Amino acid sequence: MDLQRPDSYQGGARPDFHEHILHKTILVGDSGVGKTSLLVQFDQGKFIPGSFSATVGIGFTNKVVTVDGVRVKLQIWDTAGQERFRSVTHAYYRDAQALLLLYDITNQSSFDNIRAWLTEIHEYAHRDVVIMLLGNKADVSSERVIRSEDGETLAREYGVPFMETSAKTGMNVELAFLAIAKELKYRARQQADEPSFQIRDYVESQKKRSGCCAFL
Numbered sequence: 001m002d003l004q005r006p007d008s009y010q011g012g013a014r015p016d017f018h019e020h021i022l023h024k025t026i027l028v029g030d031s032g033v034g035k036t037s038l039l040v041q042f043d044q045g046k047f048i049p050g051s052f053s054a055t056v057g058i059g060f061t062n063k064v065v066t067v068d069g070v071r072v073k074l075q076i077w078d079t080a081g082q083e084r085f086r087s088v089t090h091a092y093y094r095d096a097q098a099l100l101l102l103y104d105i106t107n108q109s110s111f112d113n114i115r116a117w118l119t120e121i122h123e124y125a126h127r128d129v130v131i132m133l134l135g136n137k138a139d140v141s142s143e144r145v146i147r148s149e150d151g152e153t154l155a156r157e158y159g160v161p162f163m164e165t166s167a168k169t170g171m172n173v174e175l176a177f178l179a180i181a182k183e184l185k186y187r188a189r190q191q192a193d194e195p196s197f198q199i200r201d202y203v204e205s206q207k208k209r210s211g212c213c214a215f216l
């Protein structure tokens, strides 16, 4: 997918107070882990199988989601995983409020590179950025090389929420973005009498409810 030209706004519905706040979220991770596919699944509810076309540059999709009765506008940036685009994508980290960091459960090096991605994120992104680790392609159980526990352990080490996803089946895709939206809404609108929201606890409780681990 060529993402040099930004996508158009696709919300369409009644604007309200909260939609004026753009919550910038960025998808990062090695080339081929499924960033574009994850975004297409979330945005359009479909998976386009077939030949892999690496993202060129960076582009965004706007998406309005409703959490706790409040409409939250996410601006989701899809970055190119290839090394040659790294300096371009770094420039976008600074304004990001959330980062979804993906690896591919069938690809060892994409998992090994997560530490390097986190180092870059800590170097270029705001220190309060919300980070979520996603082990994608969970539907490809026959080629799995990274156990779910390994993803959990790494995420715990860095204090970030974790889940496995499948851009193909849609498993946990909406949950990942909704958890981010909930956290960003909570940060933006936090009321004095509102109980504090913990994204890691929320993700864990929702994973249990949705039976996330059908592929494990």
Ligand SMILES: Nc1nc2c(ncn2[C@@H]2O[C@H](COP(=O)(O)OP(=O)(O)OP(=O)(O)O)[C@@H](O)[C@H]2O)c(=O)[nH]1
Residues within 6 Å of the ligand: 029, 030, 031, 032, 033, 034, 035, 036, 037, 038, 048, 049, 050, 051, 052, 053, 054, 055, 056, 079, 080, 081, 082, 136, 137, 138, 139, 140, 165, 166, 167, 168, 169
């Ligand atoms: N089975 C399966 N295949 C997937 C999944 N996600 C992505 N793929 C496939 O993996 C390949 C790479 O997916 P992309 O979404 O283009 O990967 P990317 O991370 O955006 O890659 P770059 O743009 O180069 O950074 C494509 O052939 C996809 O169809 C998934 O969850 N399950």
